[in-house]
Amino acid sequence: MKLLRLALRNLRRNGRRTLSTQLALTIGTAALLLFGGFVSDIASGLETAYVQRSGHLQLHREGYLALGSGNPTAFSIADSERLITALKNDALLKPMLRVVTPVLDTGGIAGNFLRQTSTQVMISGVIPDEQNRLQQWNDYHYPITLPPYPLAGSGENSALIGTGVARILGLCHTLKLDDCPSRAAVAAENDAAAPLDDDIAALAGQQTQNLTQQTDRQVDVLTTRLTGAPDIARLTVIDALNQGLQPLDNVYLAMHLATAQRLVFGAGDRRVTGIIIQLEHTDQIAAARARIEAVMATSFRDQPLELHDVFELNPMHGQIMHMFDTFFGLASLLVGIVAMFMIGNTMSMAVMERTMEIGTLRAMGVQRGGVIGLFITESLLMVLLGCGAGIALALTGDAALRLFSLRWIPPGMTYSVPLLANVASHPALIVQVSLGATCLAILAVGFAARRAASLNIIDALRYV
Helix, strand or coil: CHHHHHHHHHHHHCHHHHHHHHHHHHHHHHHHHHHHHHHHHHHHHHHHHHHHHHCCEEEEECCHHHHHHHCCCCCCECCHHHHHHHHHHCCCCCCCEEEEEEEEEEEEEEEECCCCEEEEEEEEEECHHHHHHHCCCCCCCCCCCCCCCCCCCCCCCEEEEEHHHHHHCCCCCCCCCCCCCCHHHHHHHHHCCCCCCHHHHHHHHHCHHHHHHCCCCEEEEEEECCCCCEEEEEEEEEEEECCCCHHHHCCEEEEEHHHHHHHHCCCCCCCECEEEEEECCHHHHHHHHHHHHHHHHHHCCCCCEEEEEHHHHCHHHHHHHHHHHHHHHHHHHHHHHHHHHHHHHHHHHHHHHCHHHHHHHHHCCCCHHHHHHHHHHHHHHHHHHHHHHHHHHHHHHHHHHHHHCCEECCCCCCCCEECCCCHHHCHHHHHHHHHHHHHHHHHHHHHHHHHHHCCCHHHHHCCC
16 A cells, blocks of 8 residues: 555656656557447447348358359259258257248349340349348347348249349339439430341340330349250349449349249249358357258268358458458557557656665665566556546547447448447457556566666665
C-alpha cells in the first residue's frame, strides 16, 4: 500500500507529462478496441451470410466440386431422400441439425424473346420453404432482418434471378430494379443487331404466335437432359435479388427443385447434386462432420460422397478475415510502439529528475528491487488509468455508432448492415488489449528502472 501511495504521488508531481502519456494510451486503447470489435463484427456477419446461403456442411458426390458443374447428371446423388431421412433420424445428429435440404445445380440458357435477349445461367433447384428456414439462422444475433425467401409460397413454374440476369434479359424495368438502363438504349441496341439469315428469320417467324403468349415476366429456360436431348421450361420471374458478386449475379437463376429435376432427369427422377446441412451452432461442425462420415461409411457405401464445410465452400471468408486481421495486427504494432516509447520516455525523464531522491532511498536501505518495483508500479498505474479511460471511450464510441445508425455493405454480402463495433460483446478483446498494454509498459519501464536501481548512492546524492 505504501508503494502504491508513493507511485501515485510521483505521477502527480509532473501531471502534464503523465497526462500526455495517459492520453496516448487512452486513444490507442480505444482505437484498438473499436477496430478489433469492428473486425469481430465483420467475421460474425460474413459467417452468418454464408451459413444462411450454403449451410454449415454440404454433401456432394466425390469429385463434384472439381468436375461436377460441367456434368451434374454424372455426379448426382441417388436416393437422396433416404440419406436425408437417415441423417435427420440419427440419435447423435438430431440435436445438432437445424435444416437438411437437397439442391440441384446445373447450367442452361435463359431467354426473353420478347426482348430478343438470352444468356447463360447457373440453375439452382431448391425447396423454397427450407431455403426460407436456412436464411433465418442468426446464432450471433446479427442486427439484420431478411425478407422471406421470394420463391416461398410460389408456384412450381416460378423463378428467382440475379439482378444481373434481369438486366441482361431486359426485365430490369418490369421488376422495378434500381440503375436500369434506359429503354431507348436497349431499343437502339436491338435495332442495330445484325440481320438474320433467311432460314433463321423464317424459323423466328414461326414463333410469333408463341411470343404473343409470353408475358413481360416470363423467361424460357433451356437445359440438357440426362439422355442428351434438350428440354425447355417457361418460368415466371417473381423477383430479382443481388447476389453480392457480379459474376454470380449475372448467371444466377433459382427454381423449384421439382421443376429442375424434371428438366434435367425427367419426370419422377428424384436425384440431386448436393445436400445442404445447417447446424444449430458453428462450433458443432467438427462433431457433426465426424458423425455424418460415420453414417455414410456404414449405410451408404455404394455412393462415394464427400463432405465440405462452409469455410471450404466459401474461401472468400478466410481471405477477407485474413486481410482485416493483418490490418488489426499492423495497427496494434504501431500503437504499441508509440505507447512503449512514450512510457519509456516518461520514466526516463522521471529517473533524471529524481536522481537525488533515488540516492536518498538507497541510502535509507531501500534495495534495488524496491526502486525497480516503484517505477514498475508507476508505469502500471499509468497503463491502468489510460486503459480504463480507453475502454470507457471505446464504449462511448460504440454507443455513438448505434445512435447515428450508420450502415454499410460488407464485402461478400448483398445488403447493408449497421456499422457496429460491439465492444461490450467482446470481453476477450478487452482483456487481450489490456494485457498487451501491461506487457508493453513493463518492457518500456524496464530499462529506466534498471538504470535507476544501478545508480551509485554517492553519485546520486551529489547529483545536481
